Amino acid sequence: MTRMVRCRKYGEELPGLDAPPFPGPKGQEIFDAVSKRAWEEWTAHQTMLINEHHLNMIEPDARKFLAEQREKFLDNQDYAQAEGYVPPDSKDQE
Secondary structure, three states: OOOEEEOOOOOOEEEEOOOOOOOOHHHHHHHHHOEHHHHHHHHHHHHHHHHHOOOOOOOHHHHHHHHHHHHHHHOOOOOOOOOOOOOHHHHHHO
């Protein structure tokens, strides 16, 4: 049976992650309150940010930036976008 969570991004009951995305309290918090859908959207967005901003994940500042953006993304606040990116749905309307 699929594990359901009340997703903090979407505010509704959705299928949850199969396991915490990383160890520690923050990973457990995400596991408990973020849907699989929201996490997959975040990981795709994270990849765009890493590529667009040429982030080196060895650098603490890069990891801090992504952690801040992740929290903003999951809380529906303004978060960094990849410059010039147009979501697929928007392209269909042009």
